[in-house]
Amino acid sequence: DTAVSQTPKYLVTQMGNDKSIKCEQNLGHDTMYWYKQDSKKFLKIMFSYNNKELIINETVPNRFSPKSPDKAHLNLHINSLELGDSAVYFCASSPNTDTQYFGPGTRLTVL
Amino acid sequence: AQSVSQHNHHVILSEAASLELGCNYSYGGTVNLFWYVQYPGQHLQLLLKYFSGDPLVKGIKGFEAEFIKSKFSFNLRKPSVQWSDTAEYFCAVIRTDSWGKLQFGAGTQVVVTP
Numbered sequence: 001d002t003a004v005s006q007t008p009k010y011l012v013t014q015m016g017n018d019k020s021i022k023c024e025q026n027l028g029h030d031t032m033y034w035y036k037q038d039s040k041k042f043l044k045i046m047f048s049y050n051n052k053e054l055i056i057n058e059t060v061p062n063r064f065s066p067k068s069p070d071k072a073h074l075n076l077h078i079n080s081l082e083l084g085d086s087a088v089y090f091c092a093s094s095p096n097t098d099t100q101y102f103g104p105g106t107r108l109t110v111l
Numbered sequence: 112a113q114s115v116s117q118h119n120h121h122v123i124l125s126e127a128a129s130l131e132l133g134c135n136y137s138y139g140g141t142v143n144l145f146w147y148v149q150y151p152g153q154h155l156q157l158l159l160k161y162f163s164g165d166p167l168v169k170g171i172k173g174f175e176a177e178f179i180k181s182k183f184s185f186n187l188r189k190p191s192v193q194w195s196d197t198a199e200y201f202c203a204v205i206r207t208d209s210w211g212k213l214q215f216g217a218g219t220q221v222v223v224t225p
Binding site: 031033040044045048050056058090092096100101102103104 | 145156201211213218
């Protein structure tokens with residue numbers, strides 16, 4: 001059973017386009033997260049939602065907009081993609097501040 | 112601001128050698144500590160975690176870590192590595208008052224040669 005899943009796994013797009021990445025967890029966790037892993041493998045939190053409510057927003061450009069339709073889903077929409085947005089985006093979930101479980105990642109390449 | 116430092120960026124060692132990866136954090140309050148591993152092309156997996164109690168914690172695949180509060184450290188160890196331990200290792204810290212804001216170190220790439 002897949003615990004935290006993301007789609008798509010790979011995303012290649014042109015600068016200026018708008019794209020979305022979807023995340024779903026079947027662990028029954030209350031909290032979900034988005035992380036960005038850059039080309040040097042550094043991981044940084046972007047957003048966190050608890051029961052569909054935004055609780056962490058880490059100085060991310062407002063071109064990035066997370067949406068949580070229910071507590072099992074946290075999607076990430078990115079407007080006007082830029083070259084610097086190329087990265088691997090990981091979704092994660094946790095039962096509040098306990099261990100976070102990560103999805104397989106979405107490798108975004110902006111050309 | 113809190114930071115997490117991993118001492119080594121790259122480590123190369125032979126099979127059966129012992130591994131120790133250093134991790135220090137800068138926050139003085141109560142924290143939960145984690146080590147995650149990322150095998151090539153894969154997602155992060157939890158190796159072990161420390162929340163409270165015995166400061167020596169054992170994880171999966173023969174890994175262990177020791178929390179030394181006075182040194183703000185949480186070093187990862189494995190007595191004898193295998194080729195399959197080749198991966199990126201991340202130390203991570205959550206302040207217990209931070210709503211799950213997991214702060215990662217920069218990672219250590221470990222390469223185990225046969």
